[in-house]
Amino acid sequence: MIAGVSFLAMLAVGMPIAFALAALGLIYIFATGNLILLQSYGQQMFGGLENYGLLALPLFILLGEFMNAGGIGRRLMALALAMLGSIRGGLAYVNLVANMMMAAILGSTVAQITIMSRLAVPEMEKAGYPRDVSVAITAAGGLLAPIIPPSMLFIIFGVIAQIPIGDLFISGIVPGLLIFLAFIGVIMWLGRRHGFPKTEAMPIRARFRAVLDALPAAAIPVIIVGSILGGLATPTESAAIASLAAVLIGLFVYREMTPADILPAFLNAARGSATVLFLIAAAQVFSWVITFENLPALVAETMQAMTASPIVFLLMLNVLLLVLGMISDPIPAIILIVPVFLPVATGVYGIDPFHFGVVLCLNLTLGLLTPPVGTGLFVASLMGKVKAERLAVLLMPFFFAVLSVLLLLVVFPVLSTGLKDLL
Structure with missing residues (x-):
């Protein structure tokens, strides 16, 4: 009880959640007087990082840095434009298709919104689209990142839940495509409401040139998804190859890209990875504490x-x-929710852990x-210069x-587990 109240108080005063989680273990030890647990504290924290699957996380962050520096995102945008003909609202669909391609490379909503805001919004505004609607479509496309593999949220969930990350990636493919199709329907509705302009047809020669120029860039998502689906590489290995x-x-x-761009990319990836990895290490301490408190069993009893x-x-x-997602970023929320509710979902209700993971990550x-x-909302607002x-x-x-x-997904679990079971 003391540990729980202290944890909420630390969050209330604005302490970073990683430090609050780490401090929670110490508070619990001293509050219970079980000082022998101090000998295991460091081991528990280190144990949170002692997982091969976590190596994929910094590698995918590094891949995003290299992709940004190498001009790959712009080529994927041009490829999406070449794939579509002369249709009303063409650039809006191009934006969404390009977002799906980027999702298969970055796996990070914020990174995706940042890059696509630079690439897509100016082009759409130049073509006559309302700026605020252009920014909204770009921001919405960022929701594909945590579902279409690779996904940083899936990696973190897989590590905490101790399930194969490659199978989790496969479980996200069909839900990701469903969201993509649903967004196409929304764009069609927005196009009629806002009178989106018609995209001019690209000459055959220009279209062929755009496709040819984008083939090396398109090879990256093919390498990632193809190597995992084909069983040729683990997610970690596919991230290294793609990088x-x-x-x-x-x-x-x-x-x-020049050789001088490589070191800054490594440094940026190291900073981003260190933040997330420390959070995961602190999460292991949190899981350790709630296990001693027997919280999953209490929650299971209440839910039953x-x-x-x-x-x-x-x-x-x-x-x-939905409520938790409004007041917390997805990664801390996953760390708080999974140790408590996953044992209940799988042990009491017989829910497939991969199905649970897809629903959890998509919701958050x-x-x-x-x-x-x-x-993501405030990043899109800042990048697009539109009020939040x-x-x-x-x-x-x-x-x-x-x-x-x-x-x-809730009513038909096969939508998330069917492809994994088939393969």
Whole structure:
């Protein structure tokens, strides 16, 4: 009880959650007087990082840095434009297709919104699209990042849940495509409402040149997804191969990267990785504490008294996750939720852990675009120079589209587990 109150107090005064989680273990030890546990404290924290799957995290962050420096994102945007003909709202669809391609490389919503805001919004505004709507479509496309593999949230969930990350990636493919199709429907509706301009047809020669120029860039998502689906590489190995490919493409094919860009990319990746990895190490201490407190068993008892239906359990959990996502970033929320609710979901309700992981990560991602925290919302607002309040309103149709997909996933688990079981 003392540990729980102290933890909430630390969060209330604005202490970073990683430090609050680490301090929680010490408070629990001294509050219970069980000082012998101090000998295991450092070991528990180190044990949180002693997982091969976590190596994929810094490698995918590094891949994003190399891709940004090498001009790969711009080529993928051009490829998406070449794939579409002369249709109304063509650039909006191009934006979404390019976002899906970027999702298969970056795996980070904030990184994706940052890059795509630079690439897509100026082009759409130049073509006659309202700026605020252009920024909203770009921000919504960022929701594909945590679901379409590779996904940083999937990596973290897989490490905490101790399930194969490659299988988790496969489980996210069908839900990611469903969200993509739902977003196409939203863009069609927005196009009629705002009178999107018609995209001019590209000459055959220009289209062929754009496709040819983008082939090396398109090879990166093919390497990642293909090597995992084909069983040729683990997610960690695929990230390493893709990072090497991104460097070679940037240096020798597009020649937009120089050797001087490599060291800053490593430093940026190291900073980003250190922040996330310390959070995961502190999360291990949190899991250790709640195990001693027998919290999962208490939650299981309470949930069983409320409902015996797995669907009702998931619906109640989704409501809790939506509220939590509004006040917390996804990574801390995953760290708080998984140790408590995963044993209940799998042990009491028989829910597949991969299905649970997809629903959890997709739901928490919505929090990136909802106030008051909404990191992705404020990044898009800043990059696109649109008020966050206006952007939040424009994102509502996309928000409800994702909620519809979430409901489908809850009712039909095969949508997330079917492809994995088939393969």
